[in-house]
Each structure stands twice: as structure tokens, then as C-alpha cells.
Amino acid sequence: MAAHSLSGMRPHVVAQVAVSLDGRTSGFDIDVARFYALATLWQEDxxxxxxxxxxxxxAAVRSAPHPGPRPxxxxxxxxxxxxxxREWEGLRHLGYWSDVLALYADQTPARPPDSTISELVTGYDRVDLVETLDVLGSRGARVVRVDSGGVLLGALxxxxxxxxxxxxxxxVVVGTGQRWSDGHRLDLQPAGTExxxxxVVWLRYCLSP
Known part of the structure; x- marks a missing residue:
């Protein structure tokens, strides 16, 4: 379960990753429609x-329709x-999200002075993920879905x-490329298979605290 923190209840963090049979995160055609249809089940904040x-x-963000934020x-x-x-306004207006939040660190390079993007600054030279989740929880977030199979997921x-x-x-077996879990030992509790x-097989697990 999500851990308690000084600011209250840290959000429940779920990571969904599209992988090959040999655990790679790229080099194959992802069933994108199914991936995001399943992702909606968590109703993330x-x-x-x-x-x-x-x-x-x-490039895709720039060329996509921009119906505006979805409240x-x-x-x-x-x-x-x-x-x-750089494409903050494009992301905001894609029609998927209510708003965008830039997560920066103290040593993040200066942003344009006319930027209207909301910012959260944590950590010194890189974003402090623990503090970030604490702050998001204090702002009412209950579920955070990680949409990353790379460095961010590894850090979390x-x-x-x-x-x-x-x-x-x-x-599919890709054979080369980044694995989603390189260097991690995880004790997993099965939570469902479909x-x-x-x-394509959907495997869900809870991680032992």
C-alpha cells in the first residue's frame, strides 16, 4: 500500500509498461489502443x-489536434x-489532461520569463521524487500512474x-534494447492476469512494501 508521509497519505503509484517477452520496452509495435484503454481503469489523478x-x-504533439484542456x-x-x-502548451491542449505541471530542481536551467506553466521545484540537481509525491498527495492526488518504461520508472x-x-x-522477442527492470530485484504479489x-497478456502485481 502507499506509504505515509509528513504531508499525509502519499498517492498510490501504479506503473504500466508495455514490454516484449524478453522484457524490452522498445523495438516492437505496441498495442497502443489497448494499453491506454487499460490505463483508464485506474482513473489516475x-x-x-x-x-x-x-x-x-x-513532433506528434505539435501536429495533433488541440481541442483544449479536459477539465x-x-x-x-x-x-x-x-x-x-518546450511543447507545454501543446500538451496542455491535447484534450487528455486538465493541466500540466513542470517538475524542476533547484539547479534546473532558467525558464523563459514569460512562462505560464505551473512549476514544482524539489531537490537540488534533480527532481526529488519522494517530495514530489508527498506534495501531490497533499494537493489531493490519490492515484499517480507512471507512463514511462525508462529512467523514471527505474528511479521510482x-x-x-x-x-x-x-x-x-x-x-515478440526483441533481443536487444533497454529492459524495463534492469538491476532491480522485486518481490511481486500477483493481482491478476488477462x-x-x-x-498479448496483461500481468498485474502488487509490490511488497
Whole structure:
């Protein structure tokens, strides 16, 4: 379960990752529609994403329709310690999220003086993820869904901040590339399994505290 903190109840953190049979996070065609359909089941208050994930999609963000913020949607919080993300307004208006929040550190490079993006500054040279979750919890967030299979997920696992893990396993062996769990030993408690057409398997686990 989510841990208690000085600011109250830390949000329940769930990470869903699309992986190959050999645990890779890229190099295969992800069933994107199913991935995000399943993700809605958690009804997250905050979608937590790393800057690398956003940067990889910046061209798509620029060219996508921009219907405007979705008031009932979750908040998009982006860990951006080096202030590399530029498409904030595009993200805000994609129609998925209610608003965007830039997560910065004390040593994050200066932002444009006319920026209207909400900021949360924690940590010295990189974002303090523990404090970030504490603050989000104090602001009423109950569920945070991590939309990352890379560095951000690894950092959260290192800190013991992930409460629930869902793997959408695709029937393909990639052979090379980044694994979702390199270097981590995890004690997992099975919470559900579902098999979909085409051989995609959804595995859900709770992580031992």
C-alpha cells in the first residue's frame, strides 16, 4: 500500500509498461489502443512522465489536434530536471489532461520569463521524487500512474515508490534494447492476469512494501 508521509497519505503509484517477452520496452509495435484503454481503469489523478518520453513525442504533439484542456482529466506532471521540454502548451491542449505541471530542481536551467506553466521545484540537481509525491498527495492526488518504461520508472523502483505494476506483455522477442527492470530485484504479489486476442497478456502485481 502507499506509504505515509509528513504531508499525509502519499498517492498510490501504479506503473504500466508495455514490454516484449524478453522484457524490452522498445523495438516492437505496441498495442497502443489497448494499453491506454487499460490505463483508464485506474482513473489516475496524475499522469507522471519523464522528459525523455515527452521529447520523443514532441513532433506528434505539435501536429495533433488541440481541442483544449479536459477539465475532468488527470494532471500531467513531467519530470524535467534540465528544462528540455518546450511543447507545454501543446500538451496542455491535447484534450487528455486538465493541466500540466513542470517538475524542476533547484539547479534546473532558467525558464523563459514569460512562462505560464505551473512549476514544482524539489531537490537540488534533480527532481526529488519522494517530495514530489508527498506534495501531490497533499494537493489531493490519490492515484499517480507512471507512463514511462525508462529512467523514471527505474528511479521510482530504486526508491521503493511503486505500489502496483502492470506489464502488457507482447508476443515478440526483441533481443536487444533497454529492459524495463534492469538491476532491480522485486518481490511481486500477483493481482491478476488477462489474455487478449493476438497473444498479448496483461500481468498485474502488487509490490511488497
Amino acid at each position: 496524475v499522469t507522471l512522465v519523464g522528459a525523455d518520453t515527452i521529447l520523443a513525442q514532441e 475532468e482529466g488527470p494532471l500531467l506532471a513531467v519530470v524535467d530536471s534540465r528544462a528540455r521540454v 523502483l530504486d526508491l521503493g515508490l511503486v505500489d502496483e505494476l502492470a506489464l502488457l506483455v507482447h508476443p 489474455v487478449f486476442e493476438g497473444g
